[in-house]
Amino acid sequence: MTVASEERKWAMGVLACAExxxxxxxxxxxxxxxxxxWLRKPESGLVMVRGRMGGEGAAFNLGEMTVTRCALQLDDGTLGQACVQGRSxxxxxxxxxxxxxxxxSGDREAVRREILLPLEEARAAARQALAAETAATRVEFFTMVRGDSE
Amino acid sequence: MYVSVKGGERAIRNAHRLLDKARRGDPGLPAISAAQIDQQLALAVDRVMTEGSLFDRELAALAIRQARGDLIEAIFLVRAYRTTLPRFGASVPVDTAAMTLRRRISATFKDLPGGQLLGPTFDYTQRLLDLDPEAPTAEGAPQTATAEEAAVPRVTDILGRDGLIEAEDGSEAPVADLTRDPLAFPAGRDLRLQSLARGDEGFLLALGYSTQRGYARTHPFAGEIRIGFVQVELYLEELGFAVVIGEIEVTEVQTVNQFKGSASAPPQFTRGYGLTFGYCERKAMSMALVDRALRWRELGEDDKGAPAQDEEFVLSHADNVQATGFVEHLKLPHYVDFQSELELVRKLRREQEERRASLEAAE
Structure with a gap:
């Protein structure tokens, strides 16, 4: 995968997971x-979500999720597309x-700074808060010997 | 044969108006919003998403409200809705090892990498009904602690490193889909897991329970229960790579079961697998128990004739939308069928009467 593709993949993922x-x-x-x-106006549909047997084995179909996709073209010919969770x-x-x-190239830095990084930070903060609350429920179980061991 | 009827339009229309009134309840009380159902009856939403086989919290919440809280009716609504949407493809299989955890426990290891995280559980509550009208009230805001940064390996991965548990075959094969092809037997494990994932929680709970009580007992341990968020990726042809399209909550349960071995292979544990949308712990545990029981053939075990081993019985009756459709159709008008049966019974009685009369005349 090229660097440009890696970056685009990252950006699309941030957008898809954004509130x-x-x-x-x-x-x-x-x-x-x-x-x-518009190349393709927004259209809602389904993606079949797959899991793996035992988490690591062969794939199976778990169930579907709603997504909305679209594709468009800016005046200079740049293509943009999206496939994001939900029906919006x-x-x-x-x-x-x-x-x-x-x-x-003229917009990339500003887009990162003004939109993508704030979204990623908001999501990281939410995840961090969840992890911190969950960590407080970490339990240490002790096994106890029952009866007389003598 | 079912012969249809016509008429009754006005009565039906009026019944549905009455349903609207009953659904709304006392108009002096505020109406409940889908967002409130999503947030405050979240586990009902999770169940409707899992058995409706559609991850969309808002749709599930709307369905619950429309169904007056009847979850099977809500599942029916969600299933019907999904048929109106096109399918864009199938995701890359989700990676549960990379889950952002909300809960993670193991009944097999006391100390394990990543620790035991109870999360928001009913476990260890005393099941005392709180009669405070504002209840249940929190015992204060949640505490926080420093979270470990390291990835949390699955318990089965830890056992797998030493070969103590059967390895899963990760080969890529076409994946069966019961929404596209009718059930056929014998069913592969992929088809079985899909059917169990959308199957009725109560039905699977009863079957899972039956295996514990001795009907195809497989000696399970809850190897690991993990609940949390996983990202979903879809391969986009136009781009030539997979992108994250969203994030969903899932519950994964792996049971560690009775071992097997042979003259050539050393003994090792076997496994059962459960995976659902949302926070559906009881369902995922039941699913794992039934998955394991259904694997008797591939593991070379005996058919003990137990219900949970009978895949045709299990898969044919797990779907509550199908089941409710057939059970509830009995209440629709069957006047013509019944008339013909009534005629038949009258005829049989008449014939019997005539036989007796002729016998008596002969004597």
Whole structure:
């Protein structure tokens, strides 16, 4: 995978896992929304989620999840696309726009700084809070010998 | 044969209006929102997602509200809804070893890497009903502690390192899908696990319990129960690589069971597997027990004739939407069927009466 692909994969993952409200709030603040044309308007559908037997064996179908996907093109020809959890067309649209901007060298740094990193930090903070609360429930069990050992 | 009826439109319409009223309850009370159901009846949402076979918290919460809290009806609504959506593909299998943990316990090892994390559990509560109208109230805000940074290996991975538990065959083969093809027997383990994952919790609980009581007993230990969040990746053709499309909560249960060995292979433990959406611990444990019982053939065990070993029986009756459809169809008008049976009974009685009369006349 190329560095560009790695970066794009990272960005799309951050967008997919973002809270829709957090993403739309950051996008609100983004100056100069770009013009674009739809290649594929937002469409909601399903992805079959797979697991592995024993966590590591052959795959099986667990059940589906809702996703929304779309693809668009900026005026300079840059393509943006999204496939994100849930049924929000707005989240898919903003995700595809951010994906496109993130590929333009002129916008990449600002997109990282203003949108992607704040989203990633918010998610890391939420995960950190969960981990800290969970860690407080760590239990030490002691085995006790019953009866007379003499 | 079922002969349909027509008519009754007005009565049906009025019944549905009455249902709307009953659903809403006392209009003097505030209506409950889907978000409230999602947050405060989260385990009902988890069950509807798992057995509805669709991870979408909002849809499950809406279904629960529409179904007046009847979870099987809610599961039915979710299943029906999913048929209206196109499928974009199948995910890369989720990696449960990389789970962000909310709970993780093992009944097999006291001390294990990553520790025992109780999480938000009912375990060790005293099951005393709290009669405070504002209850149940928290015993204060949750405490926090420093979390370990290191990855938490699965217990079966630890046993697997020493070859003490059977290895899973990770070869990539086409994956059976019972939403696309009808059930066929014998069923592969992939099909069985899919059927169990969406199967009725009560049915699997009873079957799992039966194995513990001696009907195809497999001596299980709860090797590990882990609940938390995993990322889901989908391979996108246009890009040529897989991207994360979201994150879901899952419950994974691995049982460590009765060992087997042979003249050539050293003894090792076997395993049962349970995986569900959301926080569905009882369901995932039951699933793992039944999965293990159904594996008797591939593990060279005896068919003891136990219900939990009979895959045709288990898989054909695990789906509560199918089951409720067939059981509940009995209440629909069967007037024509019944008329024909009534005719038949009358005819048989008449014939019997005539035979007796002719016998008496002969005597």
């Amino acid at each position: 829709p409200e957090a993403l739309s709030a950051l996008w609100e603040d983004w100056p100069g929304k770009p013009a674009f044309t 067309a707005a989240k898919a649209e903003v995700s595809a726009l951010v994906d496109a901007l993130h590929q333009r």
